[in-house]
Amino acid sequence: xxxxxxxxxxxxxxxxxxxxxxxxxxxxxxxxxxxxxxxxxxxxxxxxxxxxxxxxxxxxxxxxxxxxxxxxxxxxxxxxxxxxxxxxxxxxxxxxxxxxxxxxxxxxxxxxxxxxxxxxxxxxxxxxxxxxxxxxxxxxxxxxxxxxxxxxxxxxxxxxxxxxxxxxxxxxxxxxxxxxxxxxxxxxxxxxxxxxxxxxxxxxxxxxxxxxxxxxxxxxxxxxxxxxxxxxxxxxxxxxxxxxxxxxxxxxxxxxxxxxxxxxxxxxxxxxxxxxxxxxxxxxxxxxxxxxxxxxxxxxxxxxxxxxxxxxxxxxxxxxxxxxxxxx
Amino acid sequence: xxxxxxxxxxxxxxxxxxxxxxxxxxxxxxxxxxxxxxxxxxxxxxxxxxxxxxxxxxxxxxxxxxxxxxxxxxxxxxxxxxxxxxxxxxxxxxxxxxxxxxxxxxxxxxxxxxxxxxxxxxxxxxxxxxxxxxxxxxxxxxxxxxxxxxxxxxxxxxxxxxxxxxxxxxxxxxxxxxxxxxxxxxxxxxxxxxxxxxxxxxxxxxxxxxxxxxxxxxxxxxxxxxxxxxxxxxxxxxxxxxxxxxxxxxxxxxxxxxxxxxxxxxxxxxxxxxxxxxxxxxxxxxxxxxxxxxxxxxxxxxxxxxxxxxxxxxxxxxxxxxxxxxxxxxxxxxxxxxxxxxxxxxxxxxxxxxxxxxxxxxxxxxxxxxxxxxxxxxxxxxxxxxxxxxxxxxxxxxxxxxxxxxxxxxxxxxxxxxxxxxxxxxxxxxxxxxxxxxxxxxxxxxxxxxxxxxxxxxxxxxxxxxxxxxxxxxxxxxxxxxxxxxxxxxxxxxxxxxxxx
Numbered sequence: 001x002x003x004x005x006x007x008x009x010x011x012x013x014x015x016x017x018x019x020x021x022x023x024x025x026x027x028x029x030x031x032x033x034x035x036x037x038x039x040x041x042x043x044x045x046x047x048x049x050x051x052x053x054x055x056x057x058x059x060x061x062x063x064x065x066x067x068x069x070x071x072x073x074x075x076x077x078x079x080x081x082x083x084x085x086x087x088x089x090x091x092x093x094x095x096x097x098x099x100x101x102x103x104x105x106x107x108x109x110x111x112x113x114x115x116x117x118x119x120x121x122x123x124x125x126x127x128x129x130x131x132x133x134x135x136x137x138x139x140x141x142x143x144x145x146x147x148x149x150x151x152x153x154x155x156x157x158x159x160x161x162x163x164x165x166x167x168x169x170x171x172x173x174x175x176x177x178x179x180x181x182x183x184x185x186x187x188x189x190x191x192x193x194x195x196x197x198x199x200x201x202x203x204x205x206x207x208x209x210x211x212x213x214x215x216x217x218x219x220x221x222x223x224x225x226x227x228x229x230x231x232x233x234x235x236x237x238x239x240x241x242x243x244x245x246x247x248x249x250x251x252x253x254x255x256x257x258x259x260x261x262x263x264x265x266x267x268x269x270x271x272x273x274x275x276x277x278x279x280x281x282x283x284x285x286x287x288x289x290x291x292x293x294x295x296x297x298x299x300x301x302x303x304x305x306x307x308x309x310x311x312x313x314x315x316x317x318x319x320x321x322x323x324x325x326x327x328x
Numbered sequence: 329x330x331x332x333x334x335x336x337x338x339x340x341x342x343x344x345x346x347x348x349x350x351x352x353x354x355x356x357x358x359x360x361x362x363x364x365x366x367x368x369x370x371x372x373x374x375x376x377x378x379x380x381x382x383x384x385x386x387x388x389x390x391x392x393x394x395x396x397x398x399x400x401x402x403x404x405x406x407x408x409x410x411x412x413x414x415x416x417x418x419x420x421x422x423x424x425x426x427x428x429x430x431x432x433x434x435x436x437x438x439x440x441x442x443x444x445x446x447x448x449x450x451x452x453x454x455x456x457x458x459x460x461x462x463x464x465x466x467x468x469x470x471x472x473x474x475x476x477x478x479x480x481x482x483x484x485x486x487x488x489x490x491x492x493x494x495x496x497x498x499x500x501x502x503x504x505x506x507x508x509x510x511x512x513x514x515x516x517x518x519x520x521x522x523x524x525x526x527x528x529x530x531x532x533x534x535x536x537x538x539x540x541x542x543x544x545x546x547x548x549x550x551x552x553x554x555x556x557x558x559x560x561x562x563x564x565x566x567x568x569x570x571x572x573x574x575x576x577x578x579x580x581x582x583x584x585x586x587x588x589x590x591x592x593x594x595x596x597x598x599x600x601x602x603x604x605x606x607x608x609x610x611x612x613x614x615x616x617x618x619x620x621x622x623x624x625x626x627x628x629x630x631x632x633x634x635x636x637x638x639x640x641x642x643x644x645x646x647x648x649x650x651x652x653x654x655x656x657x658x659x660x661x662x663x664x665x666x667x668x669x670x671x672x673x674x675x676x677x678x679x680x681x682x683x684x685x686x687x688x689x690x691x692x693x694x695x696x697x698x699x700x701x702x703x704x705x706x707x708x709x710x711x712x713x714x715x716x717x718x719x720x721x722x723x724x725x726x727x728x729x730x731x732x733x734x735x736x737x738x739x740x741x742x743x744x745x746x747x748x749x750x751x752x753x754x755x756x757x758x759x760x761x762x763x764x765x766x767x768x769x770x771x772x773x774x775x776x777x778x779x780x781x782x783x784x785x786x787x788x789x790x791x792x793x794x795x796x797x798x799x800x801x802x803x804x805x806x807x808x809x810x811x812x813x814x815x816x817x818x819x820x821x822x823x824x825x826x827x828x829x
Contacts, residue, residue, distance in 0.1 A: 005521070009767055037626060046370075047370060047374030050390070051662075052374055052663075053377065053666070056374070056377055074374075075738070077526060077527060077529050077738070078526040078529040078530075078531050079529070081510075082526055082527075082738070111517070116526075126786060160787065162784060162785050168517065168566075184785055185788075187784075188784045188785060189513050189514045189515045189517075190514070190782050191777070194652040194653060195777075197468075197650075197652060198468055198469070198470055198471050198472075199471050199472055199781070199785065200470065202469075202471055204471060204472070204785050205785065213666075217671055217672070217673065220673065220675070221673040284691070288669070292669075292671075293666075304456035325517060326516055326517065326518050327761050328517070328518055328519055
């Protein structure tokens, strides 16, 4: 609040001062190049959640490179549908920007019987943020050391096993693996990673499919053993955890975050915004920040984002059917 | 002793001029946020988070922590003066605190809340320093069945909370449970009772519910039966301070509240909320003058206020020792630590002792600052009550509206607040109290989640609740509590108390 106010005052002062110095009394141009004004980042999570921290990090950094005020507006609810719909209806001028999980945006197309908007038509991709996988974990003192042993263990339990999952991505990762391995286990759903910790460490659950932030932090604390990541290859930031694929199960499930604007936003604005985010993403500080969230930095052109979004929408149609997730 | 060495390290780190300055900013900001009804600490912390990017890690954590307990503190001020709980843990403070204010003892209630909180804060700090790690390992023993049993015990306590008929209290708890069911079901991902309204997908928001039920209904009630024209409220120190009798009654209550709060604060989930409700229940149970409860019993302020402050402190234990945030505010603190390059967890204690102990020490310093800032302010707060209603009420309504709207910039939240105002008014007319309903609303979803998880894990075998020692003990306690309520003897005394009203 205060920082933004300060920045605003300082900028206005500088602007006023330079105007006064350079062209006293002159009328100034009607249209200035984008960005020229306050940019709003829409966050689909409530203020203070882990994802909100990520959006606020980018708001701070983009504000620095764009030399504009960037504010974060939280529009939580309906699995991100409220935020996505809000952005799709905003003025397509590049001042309303949706920073959100591309995976979740795409998944909503199949998690709902009647999606409120067609995300591939109503939104336009600008830039990627990161790629982050969900992870398969067991208690640190579990005798299970890798995915093969996990499969053996589950076979031994002949259907009596349980696994913990957080978020739909966790459930999908586990269900895809179980199907490929030809074993079964019953899902126990948790709202957040921390909720599931005691049930995992006490051995009540046979394994868990967890979000990377939680899984990595508890591995560091020595409470969990990470068996594998859901990405097709190992992550650059966590090279010692193998990919599920290395054990012969063809799992290719990688979550990604991206930047979106209303579909009708002009090309030049999209390109400028793409460049602003690119600058932030290239900073070593950003890489360190994203690595802490268990993801690798990921950049690309606007059309790559559109293509990946369309591809993810299709993939999730398959996942939702496979994991038998009921539609809303 | 090692603990003292550690605390010395902490005070050295937290006692620098810069850190004291940020502690002061945090506590003052927190108090302001707490006092304004409807503006809770969560959005405030989230908005301030980016500012801390440029600060030294310890300073930024000290400031954020200061906002948190400052807001806890400021929240009780509004609860006592105008019956507006800003967050769940101050709902209980409203019950007795506001009654005290109506009887002209607002100053005493505020002073007792302040001193009780300070005492609890001191104990909480020592508690973290001495027992943090071992206590954290106890919290780690709690599995889903144990949480279910704990929530059940909490709900039974909610019935004791009301001073009307048992039947009405049970009904209110059940309505609270039903309201808690609204939203997306964790197990299936399907939505329940949302009537196609996307604003209800994540469940009913706490703030519009509680502001509608308590705050706005209070305004309507006062408009309906205007309180007698207030005499000029005396702001002489002698009248503002609690009298001897009040102090004598509050000390043991504060002690018990601190104990309960310190322990319950460690448990993730509803720790601080459960603590203040539990303390109120305990005080009401053991008091020699039960008929004072509901009419401004000072123990009913001292106990819960100490309990929620102690719990606010000890809720840092799971974060600092296990890396597990126990409530949304701790999740923000965790985010702040991650941004600063610190991975919360037991490692912090050994790798960054100055940071860990500095934060613990700053909590004590912050609590001291709160008392020093707020005791002289009591006179001003009480004077606030002499602002004419025609100015005070619109101002309160405005702040409520701003607060509710700012949590998620959706007009739907306002509609929700209006709906709960109407509902709260009906309840008031029927003589039903909203406090048990709020507890049901908060604990219900947690109870359901843990019940279903336990049963999935045990493949549908309910013995899982009896086989585990923790849940078995808690269930026995629940049954005992129920017996107390059902026993005819007990019920008669309850109803006697009711007749007196």
